[in-house]
Amino acid sequence: MDRPDHPPRLVVHGGLLLAEGDSQARPADLLVEGETIGAIGAPGQFDALEGARRLDASDRLVMPAWVNGHTHAHGGLGRGAVADTGLEGFLAASPSINGQRGLDDLALSATLTAAELLKKGCTALFDMTSEFPLPTVAGLHAVARAYEAVGIRAVVAPMMADRTLYQAYPELLDTLPDPLKAQAAQARAADPQACLAAVRAAAQDWPFDTSRIRLGIAPTIPLHCSDAFMQGCAQLSAEFGLPMQIHLGESQQQAVFGEQRYGMSLVSHMNRLGLLSERLSVAHAIWIGDDDITQLAAAGVTAIHNPLSNLRLGSGVAPVRRMLERGLRVGLGSDGANTSDTQNLFEVARIAAYLSRIVGADEARWITAAEALRMGTADSAHALGWGDRLGRLAPGYQADLVLLDLAQPIYVPLRDALRQLVLGESGAAATQVLVAGRVVVEHGRLLTLDEAALRRQAQAAAERLDALNAEGRHLAQALRPWISAFCCGIGQQPFHLQRRLPVTG
The missing domain is CATH 3.20.20.140 (Metal-dependent hydrolases)
Structure with missing residues (x-):
């Protein structure tokens, strides 16, 4: 059953998709049925669908969230x-x-x-x-x-x-x-x-x-x-x-x-x-x-x-x-x-x-x-117990998507979208984020809460909690050199597990 704010169909069109099984991004459109990916098709394949919402992904790279x-x-x-x-x-x-x-x-x-x-x-x-x-x-x-x-x-x-x-x-x-x-x-x-x-x-x-x-x-x-x-x-x-x-x-x-x-x-x-x-x-x-x-x-x-x-x-x-x-x-x-x-x-x-x-x-x-x-x-x-429904752009999976702006410097020139995404992206290019087909981030702005108010609440809470925990913080500071010395001593002891050191192999 569709949620009230979810029209039954959404077409994400005009983008480059990093879909399941693809080693490279390719032009494709994505059809969302309710909260789930229904199909991935060639550009324009879903244009004739009536009553569907449309999300323009032109000049965007679409990846699984x-x-x-x-x-x-x-x-x-x-x-x-x-x-x-x-x-x-x-x-x-x-x-x-x-x-x-x-x-x-x-x-x-x-x-x-x-x-x-x-x-x-x-x-x-x-x-x-x-x-x-x-x-x-x-x-x-x-x-x-x-x-x-x-x-x-x-x-x-x-x-x-x-x-x-x-x-x-x-x-x-x-x-x-x-x-x-x-x-x-x-x-x-x-x-x-x-x-x-x-x-x-x-x-x-x-x-x-x-x-x-x-x-x-x-x-x-x-x-x-x-x-x-x-x-x-x-x-x-x-x-x-x-x-x-x-x-x-x-x-x-x-x-x-x-x-x-x-x-x-x-x-x-x-x-x-x-x-x-x-x-x-x-x-x-x-x-x-x-x-x-x-x-x-x-x-x-x-x-x-x-x-x-x-x-x-x-x-x-x-x-x-x-x-x-x-x-x-x-x-x-x-x-x-x-x-x-x-x-x-x-x-x-x-x-x-x-x-x-x-x-x-x-x-x-x-x-x-x-x-x-x-x-x-x-x-x-x-x-998370959701291996059969999250993490892939494939039919039957939840429509949790991220749209990345290909005009950002790390994609110019665009040669290998996958490599440039993983090795260069900082998150700055994330213009839209969808959860179950619903846009929750638009142009980098979270739509579900007041971020300015959240910042004020966080600062006030941090100052109050720091004051309440001052005594414990002083104890932790006094303990630090002793704990450090103890751990350094353990690190010098023989280690018998049959494995390599943590920076080898």
Whole structure:
């Protein structure tokens, strides 16, 4: 059934299309039936259709909208708050960045994230959302309503743990001087049963259109979750069909301590617990070995490559080519705006392609423009549970489209639209963005909200939250050099996983 604001047919005509199976853009028209791509035809093929809306794509490149396989909506209000630190230093500071937020703050941060994504051509995201001290149905609804209002698709997956950073790394706590140790030891993790109960309650009565806004689940990091808690998350994922995501092997410290704790790699431990399935996606997946990749691929897991935050936090470079060679599906993610400083998938795709060039001189192993585009569209969509309906310009897929202005300098002269898009586009050429056949961005302006008012609200909220979290921020600053020294020491220890270093192969 068509939505009231969706006449049954739309013809996007006069453009160059990057359609499924095409290695190059070609002149073609696209017919949208309701919210779905009905057909792709030769220029002018649909001119005789009566009663159809028409969208002039002359001098435009039409591409499938990006799908963000991993981000954190709470990062929207945390932009600029993360110091030059590694992952563990960031995790120690997270309560002072994300704390003291009410429901309005959760919704506001999600709105900021959605607005930036849409304006940069992304129409769907996997959000590992955070609410302190633990997720609530009201908080999940607040985030979901924000996405619904802006007009973006999302998986809203509460990020949960039943261990603190210092419980995950008790060795770290032992290295701290007594005053800091006492303060750090006061940190408390959420009650695992309360977390699982909140997700169950949300899953039992989810009031949103699941073709647009889905509930997910996200045990944050293996070492930060007890085995029983991770299994509880996996059981909820299976029972309610929830997409599940976890941070995997993001830092060398996680891999080293995982091997010490479990006597095997993190992936092998997760496999032993029964966590691996097609519903699971693993974010980052930097410090993993070839056997790990094989296990993930065999289970149908999707890995999400987050090159910007990996570089920002000094975590390393994921072995993407090795993943692809072993049959592991790889999508792209921006990560949160606090740790990647952007939600721009154009930048993510370009850096993903460029990073592959530093791992060796074999050009055949570099990530091509076509691979980067597919990772950031069709392959990311699998992580959201929408692999059969998003990320492609093909009949039967949702009409989530981006129109790029070919008069922009990066397309002049136009020789290879695909290569110029992936390796040169910043998002500045995105003149129109459609979600399910509806224009939500027109000439770079978001049509679903007042951007000036959003900016004022964000600034006021940031100033209020910074004042409320000042004490925690001072503690995080005091902890930083100790955490850095601890992590540097771990980095000097032998690493026994059967894999290459993060910048090779």
